[in-house]
Structure formats: structure tokens, C-alpha cells
Amino acid sequence: MNFNGILVVSDLDGTLMDSSKNISKKNIDTLRYFVNNGGLFTVATGRTELNIRPFIRDLPINCPAILYNGAAIYDFKKEKFIKHACLDNSILAHAIRDVLYEYNEICVQIFTVGKMYIVSGTRYIDPYVIHEKQPYELADVLDIINEKWLKVILNGKNDKLKGILKKIESIIPKNKFNCMFSTDEYLEILPFGVSKGSALRELIKLIGVNENKVVAIGDYCNDIEMIKVAYLGVATANAHNDLKKAAKCITVSNDNSAVATLINEVIPEFISV
Incomplete structure (x- = not known):
């Protein structure tokens, strides 16, 4: 089959990866077939250029990747950023400090180019940071105010994060930042106008x-x-209902090699190959 000129962009966690954080052999083999027959493939993820590497070593990525939930485009072949956007942290840093005074049992992660800081102390650290052995440095939020922040992640229970979101939105004008949930347990803050889209x-x-x-x-x-x-936006069967409503079609779940099914069955139905 000829996939010449077709670009497939896949989310990583919950889409290309199954519930155990593995990428199936079927997904990998199908992506290699896709690329070998003219397709373009990359990933779009909230992950950084550092913590994504263990998961993509077997993937045939052949064009720049979308990282930091859209705050950066990175070329893994050239090992360099093509583009990145930065937060206005002069305002945000003080809002985060106020959040840390009021809320406990949350992990606040601040990402700069090539580095992650945890500014909420060691009482509670994101379990995935520990499990994946992601490198980080501890810091006070105001001590890194002059660095270039790509994004901020707040990890904790959903009800607390919803309260934090309301607090942040009451302090900072909505046209300064883009706040979104990447899962129920992760609230992310990106530069205004920045998204995977x-x-x-x-x-x-x-x-x-x-x-x-x-x-x-x-x-x-x-x-x-x-x-x-x-042109063709697809949701996995395990997707959030809001995403399913926005999608042109829904395919199988991430535990059933959704990306392989996308290439083998969905694309030929919607796009001339």
C-alpha cells in the first residue's frame, strides 16, 4: 500500500502506549510498514525530549516531534529544538507560591529546556517521576524565576487540582496562559495560545x-x-468523551493496538492511499 505524503501524529500515553506503558509489537511493525511505504510519522506528547526517549527507541519517527504538549517542536535526528514557546513566569511564579502555601499533597514540576525542577518539596512527589526515574532538581519557585519555563505541571488529586485551577484563574488573566488537564491527575500550564493543535x-x-x-x-x-x-482526527475507544465528540471517528482502545488499526483500517477508509 502507498502511504506517500500521509502524516500520522500520535499521542503517546494512553494512545500509542497501552495501559502498562508498553508499545505493542503490532503497533511498531505497522508503523515501520507505514513509513517504509512513504508515510510520515511522529508523536505529540506532554513528555520532554529527555523522558520520552525510553519509549520511542523502536519507533520509526521520521519528522520532528511535538513535545511539552505543544510548547516545543523537537528534531530527534538533529537533536535540537526547532521551536519552543516560554511562559510569562514573572506573574506565574508568585501564583504558584500562593498555591503552595494553601495546598499540600501536590507535586509542582517546572520544565525548562533540558531540565525539570520540583518546587513543592519532597513531601509528595509525582509517582511517575519516581517510577520512570526522571531526573529532577529541587528548587524554590522564586529562585528559578529568571529561567525560561516551557510548561508547569501540577500533579495531585482531581478535586484539589480543580480548586487550584480556580485560584490561578482568579489571580491571572486568562489571556496570559493556557491551562488544561492532560489526565485527571495532571493540570498543565502552557504559554497562551499553545497546544498540541x-x-x-x-x-x-x-x-x-x-x-x-x-x-x-x-x-x-x-x-x-x-x-x-x-484532516482526520481520531479518538481511541478509551478516550475521554469530550475528545470522542470532537473526533471524526473512534477506533479501538490503546490496549488493542489502536495506531495499527488506524493505519490498516481507518486511513484507507477516509484518505486516498
Whole structure:
């Protein structure tokens, strides 16, 4: 089958990866077949250029990746950032400090280029940071105010995060930042106007692909803008209902090799190959 000129952009956690954080052999083999027959493939994830590496070593990524939930586009072949956006942390740092005074049992992670800081102390640290042995440094939020922040993650229970979101929105004008949930336990703060969707628009221009041959697949609300930008936006069966409503079609779950099914069955139905 000829997939020449078709771009597939896949979310990683909950989409390309199964519930055990593994990528099935079927997904990998099908992606290699796709790329070997002219397809373009990359990932769009909230992960960084560092903590994504253990998960993509077997993937045939052949164009720049969308990282930090859209705050950066990174070329793994050239090992460099193509583009990145930064937060206005002069305002945000003081809001985070106020949040830390009021809330406990949350983990606040601040990402700069090539580094992650945890500014909420060691009482509670994101379990995935520990499990995946992600490198980080402890810091006071005001001590790193002059560094360039790409994004902030707050990890904790959903009810607490909803309260924190209301507090942040009461302090900071909505046209300064883009706040979103990437799962129920992760509230992310990105530069205003930045999302996986905005990054996909940039990527389309960057590689010069035909917009009618752009396919995106995801599972959670932070993927909504991305699948709206794509010509063919697809939700996995395990996806959040809001994402399913925005998608053109729904395929199988991440535990059933959703990306392989996308390539083998969904794309031929919707796009001329």
C-alpha cells in the first residue's frame, strides 16, 4: 500500500502506549510498514525530549516531534529544538507560591529546556517521576524565576487540582496562559495560545505536507485541539468523551493496538492511499 505524503501524529500515553506503558509489537511493525511505504510519522506528547526517549527507541519517527504538549517542536535526528514557546513566569511564579502555601499533597514540576525542577518539596512527589526515574532538581519557585519555563505541571488529586485551577484563574488573566488537564491527575500550564493543535499547525508548515493528508489520534482532552486541526482526527475507544465528540471517528482502545488499526483500517477508509 502507498502511504506517500500521509502524516500520522500520535499521542503517546494512553494512545500509542497501552495501559502498562508498553508499545505493542503490532503497533511498531505497522508503523515501520507505514513509513517504509512513504508515510510520515511522529508523536505529540506532554513528555520532554529527555523522558520520552525510553519509549520511542523502536519507533520509526521520521519528522520532528511535538513535545511539552505543544510548547516545543523537537528534531530527534538533529537533536535540537526547532521551536519552543516560554511562559510569562514573572506573574506565574508568585501564583504558584500562593498555591503552595494553601495546598499540600501536590507535586509542582517546572520544565525548562533540558531540565525539570520540583518546587513543592519532597513531601509528595509525582509517582511517575519516581517510577520512570526522571531526573529532577529541587528548587524554590522564586529562585528559578529568571529561567525560561516551557510548561508547569501540577500533579495531585482531581478535586484539589480543580480548586487550584480556580485560584490561578482568579489571580491571572486568562489571556496570559493556557491551562488544561492532560489526565485527571495532571493540570498543565502552557504559554497562551499553545497546544498540541497550535504545534501541529506549525509542523504542517515546517514539513510542507498536504493538509488533507494529516491524521492525528489521541485519548484525552489535551488532544482535542490537535485532532481538530488534523484532516482526520481520531479518538481511541478509551478516550475521554469530550475528545470522542470532537473526533471524526473512534477506533479501538490503546490496549488493542489502536495506531495499527488506524493505519490498516481507518486511513484507507477516509484518505486516498
